[in-house]
Amino acid sequence: MKAFAIGTELCAQIAAEAHTAYPRECCGLIEGVREGEAVRATTLHPTSNIAEAQDRFEIDPREQFRLMREGRDVVGCYHSHPNGRAAPSARDAEYAFAGDFIWLIAGATDSLAAYVWDGARFMSVAMTRDGRSRAP
Numbered sequence: 001m002k003a004f005a006i007g008t009e010l011c012a013q014i015a016a017e018a019h020t021a022y023p024r025e026c027c028g029l030i031e032g033v034r035e036g037e038a039v040r041a042t043t044l045h046p047t048s049n050i051a052e053a054q055d056r057f058e059i060d061p062r063e064q065f066r067l068m069r070e071g072r073d074v075v076g077c078y079h080s081h082p083n084g085r086a087a088p089s090a091r092d093a094e095y096a097f098a099g100d101f102i103w104l105i106a107g108a109t110d111s112l113a114a115y116v117w118d119g120a121r122f123m124s125v126a127m128t129r130d131g132r133s134r135a136p
């Protein structure tokens with residue numbers, strides 16, 4: 001995966017969810033379309049955070065399966081680090097799997113960064129924010 005594109009209104013949605021969930025982490029799934037080597041987010045699906053600890057996230061699998069049953073193309077996930085940086089934590093690495101699956105992380109200051117897991121580590125993905133929120 002070469003690049004990840006997301007509309008500014010979706011970025012604002014994540015920031016709002018992060019503020020609402022604070023001090024817990026917000027989380028959700030990213031529906032999107034593939035545009036050649038790039039992926040564009042089209043819709044964010046907020047999901048329940050079923051993790052018991054405050055400083056982690058766990059997406060309810062029932063919500064993920066529902067999206068898959070509906071035939072939606074889930075291209076990644078997002079979550080917030082309420083007091084941290086927009087970078088994957090060691091705990092995030094425990095759940096990562098190799099592939100073109102975007103990990104979008106919101107940091108404490110509304111920063112936002114995208115990563116993919118290459119099998120050994122998280123790699124930063126170039127991210128474009130623009131006014132387009134929907135696929136053409």
Ligand SMILES: [Zn+2]
Nearest residue numbers: 079088089092
């Ligand atoms: Zn994390």
